[in-house]
Amino acid sequence: MPNIDFSALETLSVSIENNIAHIQLSRPEALNSMVPAFWRELPAVVRKIDAESQARVIVISSQGKHFSAGMDLSVFTNMAKDFQGEPARRAERTRRLVLELQDSFNAMEEVRIPVLVAVQGGVIGGAVDMICAADSRYCTEDAYFTIKETELGMTADVGTLQRLPHLMPQGLIRELAYTGRNMQSEEAKACGFVNQVFSDQQTMLEAVMKIAAKIAMHSPMAVAGCKEMINYTRDHNVADSLTYMATWQSGMFQMPDVQEAMAAGQQRRLPVYAELHKKSSGM
Numbered sequence: 001m002p003n004i005d006f007s008a009l010e011t012l013s014v015s016i017e018n019n020i021a022h023i024q025l026s027r028p029e030a031l032n033s034m035v036p037a038f039w040r041e042l043p044a045v046v047r048k049i050d051a052e053s054q055a056r057v058i059v060i061s062s063q064g065k066h067f068s069a070g071m072d073l074s075v076f077t078n079m080a081k082d083f084q085g086e087p088a089r090r091a092e093r094t095r096r097l098v099l100e101l102q103d104s105f106n107a108m109e110e111v112r113i114p115v116l117v118a119v120q121g122g123v124i125g126g127a128v129d130m131i132c133a134a135d136s137r138y139c140t141e142d143a144y145f146t147i148k149e150t151e152l153g154m155t156a157d158v159g160t161l162q163r164l165p166h167l168m169p170q171g172l173i174r175e176l177a178y179t180g181r182n183m184q185s186e187e188a189k190a191c192g193f194v195n196q197v198f199s200d201q202q203t204m205l206e207a208v209m210k211i212a213a214k215i216a217m218h219s220p221m222a223v224a225g226c227k228e229m230i231n232y233t234r235d236h237n238v239a240d241s242l243t244y245m246a247t248w249q250s251g252m253f254q255m256p257d258v259q260e261a262m263a264a265g266q267q268r269r270l271p272v273y274a275e276l277h278k279k280s281s282g283m
């Protein structure tokens with residue numbers, strides 16, 4: 001687990017309250033473009049919240065006019081300067097870099113707790129890769145989504161093309177990827193890419209925090225099981241997924257949580273569940 005200090009982040013701000021972690025992209029003056037520190041900090045923060053905090057759900061949003069302008073363009077110019085030399089070694093270094101970038105967003109999918117993203121304005125290039133790895137997406141009316149990479153002469157490589165086919169229709173994805181045109185919020189809602197569209201960011205955040213609070217009320221074991229199964233089933237067939245479900249349930253069936261849920265219902269009170277096992281960090 002990376003030893004990361006939440007108070008010393010360069011590109012993100014983090015708060016944890018009532019079992020909800022809120023991560024904000026916090027470089028609005030730079031349109032939250034994705035600089036090297038962002039790629040390092042995001043997975044470290046997400047994994048640390050999952051492993052060490054009492055948070056049962058993560059909400060990711062951003063400050064400023066745009067959710068994110070995608071990869072900071074200086075990264076590409078620096079790569080052109082740095083990645084010199086013998087072709088095979090250059091290729092191997094590029095491959096490793098792409099895998100590392102992919103891992104930054106894989107973290108959102110791999111953690112046990114759900115990750116909800118709430119976006120406004122431009123969601124460009126790497127930002128589309130990023131939000132494809134979330135459990136659920138919400139946006140404001142002014143949001144638009146752009147697979148920008150094609151326009152820059154490259155193929156999107158950090159998850160958009162791998163995850164989008166599980167989130168919306170193939171024909172539309174192909175059009176967006178081949179043309180690089182903007183998909184507006186209403187179109188994103190109509191095709192199921194986002195769950196809801198809100199008039200403005202404050203309204204969106206209030207609503208998404210309510211959804212997060214509802215998730216945080218439930219047994220964290222039950223919610224983690226849902227995430228594990230939905231992820232697994234996306235990548236396997238129904239028979240394999242049912243077998244895995246049975247095996248999971250044989251080990252993870254949470255009788256105390258079921259009893260607590262029933263008792264709380266009878267007693268007309270909110271249930272109180274034990275946390276997921278987490279390494280204590282004093283957070």
Ligand SMILES: C/C=C/C(=O)SCCNC(=O)CCNC(=O)[C@H](O)C(C)(C)COP(=O)(O)OP(=O)(O)OC[C@H]1O[C@@H](n2cnc3c(N)ncnc32)[C@H](O)[C@@H]1OP(=O)(O)O
Nearest residue numbers: 031033069070071072073074122124125126127148149158
């Ligand atoms: C693995 C990931 C790959 C990728 O992400 S590939 C995609 C990389 N991203 C881009 O190509 C985005 C390019 N930028 C844009 O399309 C637009 O901009 C926006 C839609 C993000 C915003 O448009 P608007 O609100 O009209 O602002 P503005 O006047 O275009 O930009 C304001 C300042 O922000 C700088 N900027 C914009 N995007 C980036 C970026 N990605 N990296 C570094 N700087 C960026 C501009 O140059 C400009 O700067 P100045 O005010 O000095 O002229």
